[in-house]
Amino acid sequence: MSYKKFYFLSLFILLLASVYPLYMGVVTLGNYLEHGFINAADYQKYIIPYTPICIALIASAALMPLIFKLCKSYTLPVVSILGILLFLVFEFGFEQIKVIEGYVEMPLESWQLSLCMATPEVLRSVGQPIYAANNPAFKFHFYLIAIVMILAALNVIHGFGKMIRERNFSRKRPLIAQGVSALLLISLCIFACFTAFYRNGTLHIPSLSALLMAGFFTVFGITAGIYTGSLFYGRSPLFAKTIPALSASLTTFLMYVGELVLMDGVLFIYGQGFFFASLEIIPLSPADLLVILGSGVITYILMHTLIQYSKE
Incomplete structure (x- = not known):
């Protein structure tokens, strides 16, 4: 297989795997742009962090040949940093979306937090979801998992691409x-x-x-x-x-x-x-x-x- 075929195949696989998260993102943004908020019933479950992860992976993989031309042996660290930065940018953007539940408005990140809560201990730690908007505790899981996913996926794409390009499969x-x-x-x-x-x-x-x-x-x-x-x-x-x-x-x-x-x-x-x-x-x-x-x-x-x- 040539590198060109591998490049387009990897992008196709990423796009195919990202169909649902990207769909969730489009629907959520559409509702938000139309109404300025999202009803809790219309919230697409776990849009964060998976939609930002998919966007970051697709964009980073698409730019990998260009990054290779510019950075050569530093391609993996550069594309990894790019992927993480893209994730953080889109994650922060989606977190600003407001969710309405009844007569209460909360950021999307707080609504996501409420999905993670299952015990009184959690509620004592971070408070009720509506008051937890500025508490970053629950984000640690999402960010850590997202970063490991991004690093692992880009490592595989870069690694196989490099092997095909150099014909070295060690x-x-x-x-x-x-x-x-x-x-x-x-x-x-x-x-x-x-x-x-x-x-x-x-x-x-x-x-x-x-x-x-x-x-x-x-x-x-x-x-x-x-x-x-x-x-x-x-x-x-x-x-x-x-x-x-x-x-x-x-x-x-x-x-x-x-x-x-x-x-x-x-x-x-x-x-x-x-x-x-x-x-x-x-x-x-x-x-x-x-x-x-x-x-x-x-x-x-x-x-x-x-x-x-x-x-x-």
């Missing part, structure tokens, strides 16, 4: 792993949008919810870890395996920090007993620590396996 395996992890992460995010992982509105969540949440946190960390691993692929074991593993655990830990900030210092409880109860010195349970460490261990094993296969 980094094929970590890029495939990155693509699989990113696809799994996106699938879990979409699933969460429509199910919220079946949480029951209390801190003590059902076993299925616990499994899905722990799986999401783990996959999220692994995606970030593989991203780091793909950059250091072919280097010493410290860079190719250990640092990616640490990156995975750190990213998972940051998601837990976001949960703690959002929920006033408490977390969802995955089950009964000591293993699921928070420790005295930290608000994390042994189960939470296992998820954090597990994402790093799995990433280390994945990178080790990829490196071993490359030697055969």
Whole structure:
């Protein structure tokens, strides 16, 4: 396959995957421009952050050949920064849209926040949705997830494009792993949008919810870890395996920090007993620590396996 064909194919796939988020954005903007606000009943669920993510990815991928001509070996960092900046610009723009519920007006970001709230602890932390417009706590999740998605997707597109252009396929395996992890992460995010992982509105969540949440946190960390691993692929074991593993655990830990900030210092409880109860010195349970460490261990094993296969 030529680079030109790959370029248009990647754009087509991005556009195809972005049809619904882009449609949501067009409908929302249309209603807002017509009325100056959006009725809560007409709000397109989870327009933020997914519509800005799609816009950022499509624009960045479309500009990648031009960026390559201008920046050469710095293409990936430049296009990654561009993608993140575009996301932040469009995200901030969509957050200014006003949503009307009854006789109450709130920014779109506050309405989005209300969709995330499920426990009294969250309400105590950030207040009622109408008063939470200036509280950035809930955004931490969206921004962190969005940035990891953007970095992973652009890494795959740039990596495969570079391989095709240079006819050097030595980094094929970590890029495939990155693509699989990113696809799994996106699938879990979409699933969460429509199910919220079946949480029951209390801190003590059902076993299925616990499994899905722990799986999401783990996959999220692994995606970030593989991203780091793909950059250091072919280097010493410290860079190719250990640092990616640490990156995975750190990213998972940051998601837990976001949960703690959002929920006033408490977390969802995955089950009964000591293993699921928070420790005295930290608000994390042994189960939470296992998820954090597990994402790093799995990433280390994945990178080790990829490196071993490359030697055969």
